[in-house]
Amino acid sequence: MKQIPTVKSTSGWLRTIRQINAILRPLEFMEQRSRKHGDFYQVTFKKSPPTVITSNPQAIEDIFTASPDKFEVGRGNKGLNFLVGDNSLLLLDGKEHKNRRRLLMPPFHGESLQKCSEQIVEITNKVSNRLETGKPFKVRSLTQEITLRVILSVVFGIDSGARSERLRELLTTLLETFNTPLNSSLIFFPFLQQDWGKFSPWGRFLLLKQEIKTLIYAEIAERRELLAANQLENKDIFSLLLLAKDENGAGMTDEELHDELITLLFAGHETTASALAWLFYWVHYLPEVQDKLRFELNSWDQSSNYQSINNLTYLNAVISETLRIYPIAAGTFARLLTQPMSIMGYDFEPDTWLMISIYSLHHREDLYPNSKQFEPQRFLQKTYSSYEYIPFGGGNRRCIGSALALLEMKLVTATILSRFQLRLISDRGASRRHRPMLPVRRGLTIAPPASFKMMIESKID
Ligand code: HEM
Structure with a gap:
């Protein structure tokens, strides 16, 4: 039987320092381990079953195509219940997970999704109208406001009104709790989650969360009244969830509804x-990429229909490269084996965690030569399989919002670039003379630094 290299487990302070380092600098951690151990390595945490991390495409195929009852995922995501509650899709497994996904998937695909195109363009125009020429702005604030308004309108069917505005403010402030690598430690070290009132980070987080909960429960109550009066329009995901029944004819409880809504938000x-x-960064960091993209966008006739944006091959390639070089999720959800499983000659016992390093996979030199370089054309020259390129994970846990995310990325980019000539102004990565900007941890994800700024040079008539 082949043996997986084990990253030596240390004790006491040294282990804590290593863990902090892996949390604050996850990409460096993955890079060092992959360099040293190759496609598979095992990490052991105190009192936890072993975690095997892989970045091998064959192993990834074996995991993604295995029967879902070989794994439990909800247990690994349990640590997220402080944010999404116990009834979220993220924490479900088995039949419950399958049924909930079946319910949630349709609005995020096909025709329903295309209907969102107009909303996305409208929201992008509305938010970017506020940008002033010559005045620096934080790119994250712009992109976050757009994506939050889009998801609110897709899920709740609203992008205006006092409740929607308040919800948007609260969600933005709540997520600011985890906006730096250090603040993100709150998620990983439960002992830091101390409620010392509204001036402590955790106390403030709890207050905001409670206010969000109250607003969502108020919306649930209103819609239940409409449902009872036969006046509920089936126009958004919220109503769809409210109307859904399981095989015994029972609908979702208020708590289940709340947890699912907050997960989607x-x-x-x-x-x-x-x-x-990231996309705005790369396009403006590399003038040749911007030139090619603008050339292609000039040929796009939005008046025909928004769907035609999917035919823009260079835009597609730029987006694929953006999600390759710094995948927003550095790894997939961890999958806990419930049965023995053999992968590429390694025999794994039940109670072993399996995790895929998306970042290490996306930086395999055999798949992506010059992997540290931003080169969109690699996606024009080669087609990658769904085990070689996985920004949205895979198998039965594959991201349900991937199509919405890609559509948003295309339409927001096309809309903003057609209206403005922008330039980078943040201190790091400000011009080509500087080294590229590096990612930082932001909550559970990997993001550009919160300080990253740009500026409108001129408006395009
Ligand atoms: C660029 C944007 C996005 C990226 C990079 C991303 C990435 C991911 C990844 C890596 C996973 C885990 C997959 C796995 O373990 O195999 C995931 C799961 C998930 N994503 Fe996304 N996601 C994005 C946008 C969205 C959007 C717009 C939604 C909106 C609904 C969404 C909802 C979810 C949900 C609900 C799950 C859990 C699926 C399950 O457990 O069955 N994501 N996403």
Whole structure:
């Protein structure tokens, strides 16, 4: 039987320092381990079953195509219940998970999604109208406001009104709790989660969360009244969830509804906001990329229909490269084996965690030569399989919002570039003379630094 290299477990302070380092600098951690141990390595945490991390495409295929009952994922995501509650899709497994996904998937695909195109362009125009020529702005604030408004309107069917505005403010402030690598430690070290009132980070987080909960429960109550009066329009995901029944004819409870809505709100905008910020960065850091992209966008006739944006091959390649070089999620969810499993000659026992390093996979030199360089043309020259390129994970846990995220990235980029000539102004990565900007941890994801700024040079008539 082949043996997986084990990253030596240390004790006491040294282990804590290593853990902090892995949390604050996850990409360096993965890079060092992959360099030293190759495609597989094992990490052991105190009192936890071993975690095997892989970046091998064959192993990834074996994991993604295995029967879902070989794994438990909810247990690994349990640590997120402080944010999304116990009834979120992220924490479900088995039949419950399958049924909930079946319910949630359709609005994020096909025709329903295309209907969102107009909203996305409208929201992008509305938010970017506030940008002033010559005045620096934080790119994240721009992309986050756009993606939050989009997800609110897709899930709640609203992009205006007092409740929607308040919800947007609260969600933005709440996520600011984890906006720096250091603040992100709150998620990973439960002993830091101390409620010392509204001036302590955790106390403030709890207050904000409670206010969000109250608003969502108020919306649930209103919609239940409409449902009872037969006046509920089936126009958004919220109503769809409210109307859904399980095989015994029972609907979702208020608590289940709340947890699912909050999951979609968080998962649906944080990630896309970071991805868009990276996209703006790369396009303006590399003038040749911007030139080619603008050339292609000039040929795009939006008046025909928004769907035609999917035919812009260079834009597609730029987006793919953006999500390759710094995948927003550095790894997939961890999968806990419930049965023995053999992968490429390694025999794994039940109670072993399997995790895929998306970052290490996306930087394999055999798949992506010059992997540290931003080169969109690699996606024009080669087609990568769904085990070689996985920014949205895979198998039965593959991201349900991938199509929405990609559509948003395309339409927001096309809309903003057609209106403005922008330039980078942040201290790091400000011009080509500087080294490229490096990612930082932001909550559970990897993002551009919060300080990253740009400026409008001129408006395009
Ligand atoms: C660029 C943007 C995004 C990226 C990079 C991303 C990435 C991911 C990844 C890596 C996973 C885990 C997959 C796995 O373990 O195999 C995931 C799961 C998930 N994502 Fe996304 N995501 C994005 C946008 C969205 C959006 C817009 C939504 C909106 C609904 C969303 C909702 C979810 C949900 C609900 C899950 C859990 C799926 C499950 O457990 O079955 N994500 N995403």
